[in-house]
Amino acid sequence: MTNPEGMLTWKDLEIGSIVAEPGNASQYQTGDWRSERPIFDNSKCIKCGICYIFCPEGCIEQNAEGYFEANLFYCKGCGICARECWTRAITIVPEEE
Amino acid sequence: MATKMGIEVSVAIGEAVRLANADVIAAYPITPQTHIVEHLAELVANGELDAQYIPVESEHSAMSACLGASAVGARTFTATAGQGLELMHEVLYVASSMRLPVIMTVANRALSAPLSVWGDHSDVMAVRDVGWIQIFTENGQEVVDNVLCAFRIGEDRRVLLPVMIHLDGFHLSHVIEPILFPEQSEVDQFLPPNQYPLPLDPSKPVSMGDFGPPIIYFETKWAQEVNLEAAREVILQCWNEFGKTFQRYYSPVECYHSEDAKVLLLTMGSFSETAMMAIDKMRRDGREVGLIRLRLWRPFPFGEIRQAVKNAEVLIVLDRALSFGGPGGPVCSEVKSALYGEDKKPRVIGFVGGLGGRDITPAGFEEIINRGIEISQKGSDQEFEIFGVRE
Structure with a gap:
């Protein structure tokens, strides 16, 4: 798929909407489902990685300083990271704020 | 040289599928369709048709197995009737949306309740909008001819859609009629091998039947509609070609x-x-x-x-x-x-x-x-x- 999915016209589709290019699910922006986003307070973070382990989307990554951040291209704002965080370093805020 | 024989229409359908050299038959018996798949089971068991016969536990599974078979590029056939067609219902949409040329005869039957195994078109009308090509037939010869045409139409690169052949339950499925069968060589000439363009193949992986979020679903449906409309031309061409070859002409x-x-x-x-x-x-x-x-x-x-x-x-x-x-x-x-x-x-x-x-x-x-x-x-x-x- 050379175009992003949202740009494809009906004429661009393969027969039966077959996906002929393996592994292109990563091009799909699941982040546009999000109505809330996680905010990481690194002053409370103990770098345990529980948020990374529990994230169902696999979108939390550790940065060079060892802190964790969510990739908002994929983050659906489910809030599991905030719920599991032992030190309450993650808060979930509405997208419009 | 064609052979004329007196034969039960259901059995004749099995013979037509044999002549078409189907690769996979997945079916569940249901009156008044049973004799069709019963005869095909015999043909496969006797080695007269080199095909995989998949006995399944329901019509939902029959159609699902047909999808899988068709997806690898196998020439695929099934048959059903009435309640069986209803049980297949959701999978029928998948066959047409995924553009899998499954061919199915439907021995038209009334729907319950009260329980009736006898014929009418309630089952046909319930699947009116599932995206299949659908053809009505009037006698045994027409069913046999259109089964052969259905494979050619459905598997055509410009079409790639499933085809339903409707025949009235009992009134047609269970009568003995004189039917002309073409020679194997004539059928081979008329019906080229199935060559599905993007089959499931480990050496060239593809994903079929994927998730379609709002940004793409409507495009897939319009592509399907345009495709079914475009099939008209191919259907006419096929019937015309069939007429020239076998001297029996069909029109919409x-x-x-x-x-x-x-x-x-x-x-x-x-x-x-x-x-x-x-x-x-x-x-x-x-x-x-x-x-x-x-x-x-x-x-x-x-x-x-x-x-x-x-x-x-x-x-x-x-x-x-x-x-x-x-x-x-x-x-x-x-x-x-x-x-x-x-x-x-x-x-x-x-x-x-x-x-x-x-x-x-x-x-x-x-x-x-x-x-x-x-x-x-x-x-x-x-x-x-x-x-x-x-x-």
């Missing part, structure tokens, strides 16, 4: 004494042959009546219908299904909608009859035509007429 709308007829009756399936007897008799009596038979149900033959009825004053449509709380018969309502924008059109009168295996005799068709003419003159406060219900 078949006409019988309709050219000069003031009053036309429209039927589909095996009842058309009985209706012809009524037309013959009325013609002998000097009446200007004719018959139109709907062969292609999807894609709907708008142009051919308009052309066939344009000189008539009255068009009587007999449906063998009820749309409860609706406009009567589904075929009649579609015919009306096809004619709505025409400047010159016949008055369309809808009848519903022949439900659950109830016969309509030639005298019955004559009664329907006479009653239709009466309504066209006097009007009626009903959306449609019923024929044959005891008061």
